[in-house]
Amino acid sequence: MRSIVIGGGHLAYFAVTTLREIDSKGRIVIIEFTSEKIEMLKKTFPYAEAIQQSVDKVEEYIVKNRSLIDILISATDSDALNLRYAKHSVRNEIPIVIAVLNNPLNEPIFRRENIKYLINPYKTITSKVKEIVNKFLANTIYEFSRINGGIYALKIEDARILRKVRNFILKNDPPFFSTSVDSRVRTSSAENIEVGDVVYVACLDKDIKDLLEKIKEGGK
Numbered sequence: 001m002r003s004i005v006i007g008g009g010h011l012a013y014f015a016v017t018t019l020r021e022i023d024s025k026g027r028i029v030i031i032e033f034t035s036e037k038i039e040m041l042k043k044t045f046p047y048a049e050a051i052q053q054s055v056d057k058v059e060e061y062i063v064k065n066r067s068l069i070d071i072l073i074s075a076t077d078s079d080a081l082n083l084r085y086a087k088h089s090v091r092n093e094i095p096i097v098i099a100v101l102n103n104p105l106n107e108p109i110f111r112r113e114n115i116k117y118l119i120n121p122y123k124t125i126t127s128k129v130k131e132i133v134n135k136f137l138a139n140t141i142y143e144f145s146r147i148n149g150g151i152y153a154l155k156i157e158d159a160r161i162l163r164k165v166r167n168f169i170l171k172n173d174p175p176f177f178s179t180s181v182d183s184r185v186r187t188s189s190a191e192n193i194e195v196g197d198v199v200y201v202a203c204l205d206k207d208i209k210d211l212l213e214k215i216k217e218g219g220k
Contacts, residue, residue, distance in 0.1 A: 001026035004069050006058060006085055007076035008032035008041050008050075011100045011121070015073045016045055031058055055081065059088045066092045075100040079109075086115045116146060137161070137215055138208055141200065149204040156197045161215055165199055166190045168211045176201040 001023040005015050008030060019028055028048040030041050033055055041050040053061055062072070062085070072089045074082040079102045086099040090113075098117040099110055110118055123143060142151040156162050156178075169176055169190040177187040178197040186192040193199060201208070 001070050002068055003028050003071040003073070004031065004062070004065075005029070006031045006072070006074045006081075007100075008034075008037035009075070009077050011077070011102070012073075012075040013044070015075045015098075015100065016048060019071070019073075020045075020047060031061065058085055062089055062092055062094070066094060069094050071096040071098070073098045073100065077102060079103055079106045083110055083113060083115070086110070087113050090114060137212055144202075147204065148206075149202070150208075151200055151202045152208050154199045154201065156193060156195050156199060159195060162193060162195055164211065164215050166193060168207075168214075169193075169199075169201070172203065172207060174201050174203040174207075 001019075003019050003026060005012050005019070005028065007015075012030065016028060016030060019026065028045070030045065030048050030050045031053050032038050032041060032050060033053065035052060038050050038052045041048070051061075062069070069089075072085075072094045074085040074089070074097075076082055076085075082099045082101070083106075086097050089097040096117065097115065098119060099115050100119045100121070101107060101110070104120050104122045107118060107120060123140070137157075138152045138154050140150050141153050144150055154161075154165060156165060176190075176199060177185055178193045178199040179185055180194065181196050186197070
């Protein structure tokens with residue numbers, strides 16, 4: 001696997017280490033703009049090739065090497081640059097183009113430009129904080145970015161929540177399964193879910209938010 005990572009900051013660090021974990025023999029090229037970071041990158045990632053390019057020369061590098069690139073990850077500290085390089089890579093038919101967001105509010109802009117694969121690290125941070133602090137009823141297990149959905153885990157803490165979740169499943173018919181306290185898996189029907197179970201349900205963001213609002217409202 002031949003990968004290009006644009007950027008030398010902390011976002012790029014995680015991208016490079018993940019690519020190395022996926023394919024330990026793959027070729028990784030890191031493109032950075034400053035000589036100071038280039039030297040640091042060479043020491044940090046001896047298995048990767050660190051190349052210094054000016055901001056305006058990156059597109060030219062992509063064009064010259066596009067037949068050799070399987071994956072391009074734009075992970076600079078600037079969403080404007082990430083969008084610029086991702087759009088250029090899509091136009092040049094790089095098989096997999098990934099952009100990392102610095103500001104989650106910019107996600108719709110990338111979507112409008114047909115950037116299919118976006119990484120929003122702040123969504124991950126939010127879900128992990130919720131999981132650790134345990135103040136919310138649903139934790140994000142996996143995100144389907146292209147359809148704004150995901151797999152969510154809901155703890156059935158009492159009979160009222162049980163009724164809400166059962167009604168949600170019966171109405172929307174989403175893929176789901178539940179695990180009991182003793183780790184048994186129940187998948188046959190919503191009627192088999194019990195208080196104390198954790199339900200894993202796949203649905204759209206708006207649907208899980210609607211369910212949580214109904215749970216907060218109280219009542220039957």
